[in-house]
Amino acid sequence: MRIDNLLEFGRFLLRRFLADRGPQSAAALTYTTLFAVVPMMTVTFAMLSVVPAFQGVGEQIQLFIFRNFIPSTGATIQEYLVAFSVQARQLTWFGVGLLMATALMMLLTIEKAFNTIWRVRQPRRGISSFMLYWAILSLGPLLLGAAFATSTYLASLTLLSGPYAIIGASTLLKVMPLLLSVAAFTLIYAAVPNTRVPLKHALAGGLFAAALLEAAKELFGLYVSYFPSYQLIYGAFATVPFFLLWIYLSWIIVLFGAELVCGLSSSTQWRRRSLPRLVLLLVLLRILHQRQQHGRELDLRGLRRAGWPLPSDEWDELIGFLEAEQLVTRTGGGGWVLCRDLAHYPMQQLMQSNPWPIRHPAALAGGLDEPWYLPLCEALQQLQAEQARLFDGSLADWLQGDVTKNVSS
Template sequence: MHQRVQGFFEFSRFLVQRFLADQGPYSAAALTYTTLFAVVPMMTVTFAMLAAIPAFQGVGEQIQMYVFQNFVPSAGATVQEYLGAFTTQARQLTWIGVGFLMITAFMMLVTIEKTFNTIWRVRQPRRGMSSFLLYWAILSLGPLLLGAGFAVSTYITSLSLISGPDALLGTGALLKVMPLVLSVLAFTLIYAAVPNTRVPIRHALIGGAFTATLLELARQAFSLYVTFFPSYQLIYGAFAAVPLFLLWIYLSWLIVLFGAEIVCGLSSSREWRCRNIPRLVVMLVLLRMLHDCQQAGRELRLGHAHRAGWHLPEDEWDEIMEFFTHEHLVCRTGGGGWVLCRDLGQYSLDQLMRANPWPLARLDQLPEQLEEPWYPTLRRSLALLGQEQGALFGGSLADWLRAGRETPAEGGQ
């Protein structure tokens, strides 16, 4: 039990550090600004797609009311009226205006994908037709699937076994948790599909459950604040609903992005996070694996490194392979693996250390032992390097700054 509690706190500290390193609060603020401009276009596109099918007439307004009642605090009622009026006016636009609305909605999706790719350390975002098809599927098929699901759930709810006098025991509680279940499924789909990398469904489901639950708790707390602390109305008056709505959007994006950090962090095994091995050592291990694979006529994949005991996260693997590619050390095969494309006999460790974009490992950061034949020599060399640096640059900074100046007596001679 003690180890589990310690592991939980270690994982939490790891997530917070990673969230701040990825500038999560700034990304949430940027997404809040983007959402403010894109919410009306997204609603307009959704209503237009639903209105194209006669069976879904009026479903858009019902979905909007359902969302604001179950996922937005009570302060969103006024904003809902504003958005409804804006959307009604947007429907009267010409095709050119509708085109601009589509572009605005596309830009919001692009911003969301870039933020998620930053969290997952994805270097190659979707481009061209794959990106267009994903966004078009979200804007076209998304509303249709949402409308179909809403229509089916409405029909099921209307059945006498669910809501009638002969309703089965427990159906009332099931209906109450339906918004939470739908929210979990929605966030699971977002975390699994939006990043341009493979995300395990199990991890996406854990992150979706965390995000949906925390959003529900935040919604309840936000509603209590609005109800019992109405002092904001004295400051903003009738305009109070707008800043409160913006604050809620910002809080929601903070939770969503932190949930994304959880999903990404789950791919990093606890063992790897605790080892905290410097990148230089990891690069040398991977180069040794690549050299062994070259001798055997095979390619190297991330799964091979995992089976060898090196449980690198996918984002760290991608960053190192990108650096190797920049140094013309490796190239990708047609099957998605990696092979050496340069004679390591013509590439020195000094070249690798000089080109290394990450901080050079200190001796106290290195593990005491490692099952690599070159590792003892590396430790001794880094120890000698540290001693030489201490001897050459051990003087105080004040002495170094005065070293090139002449004293007044020397200048007068």
């Protein structure tokens, strides 16, 4: 990929990130994380305590995370969180249920933010949603404990850490936190959105987010070390706002990584200048009308097989408009069919109600092999000529009322 394509792709991702309200979603996730971090730690300790081999692993994992994934300002926060977690483990079953509900709220907020990025119209419901969250809260800590116990065992081997260690083994142990971070982000990007995400794209997003988070951690630590003036302002309370700022930056990185994964998964349509949405809308209606005559439904995959490789976000916008106009409805198989007789739907209504009007016939330049294309171009040219005639004259003439001859004729 050339440099200009990379820059264009980066601008595309930034526009999507802002359009998807990424900073606002990161702020909401920061607020939710503030309340959910202790419940998540409590659930992790509870699940690890079930397995006798993982006794004491929870504290080691906690120390490992704070040492490798959180800047130096997290030391004081760690003490508070550990104290809160120890107290939380003494709660009754009702209190534990409230903690679980708080942790679930965080997972729901994450899934909602990801579904917004992937333009998912229907979030998980019922048993599928429950099973996903239960797997994260139950199997997640166990898998983390198993991975940590394995890495600890490998680190104790003389072949890896002794004086006769294999060349490169020490480097591998040093990058272990980065590898675990890549694996965690890859799993999040692949499993959380309620849509199919190619594993290679999730892995690319995981590498990007992990590397960017590591760089942000180093820069954040340098700022705290060389610019300690914030302590003069906040005093002993200084750790709290910086910890919240770090959580916010972390979520910004995670959500932007999700935009990267989604952008990679939506083919290379970002490279081309898309046709006007109204043209794509008419193409979609024509294909839906043809399918209706054969009793067949249409989905995005079928549209792409028909020669229109439409990005998923444009497909969602067009289908959303047609659904709001009560022109299409979803079938049980997940596709879409017309639910209204187009013979009783005026073209004028479509031109007025669609949010993507064509301001100038030049936007249709280039030609298109569609039966309605040339009549549409001619109608728009006549409309522009008539509009130019009706609104002829200077603004001063209009304000003085000297343009009635143009309107009356």
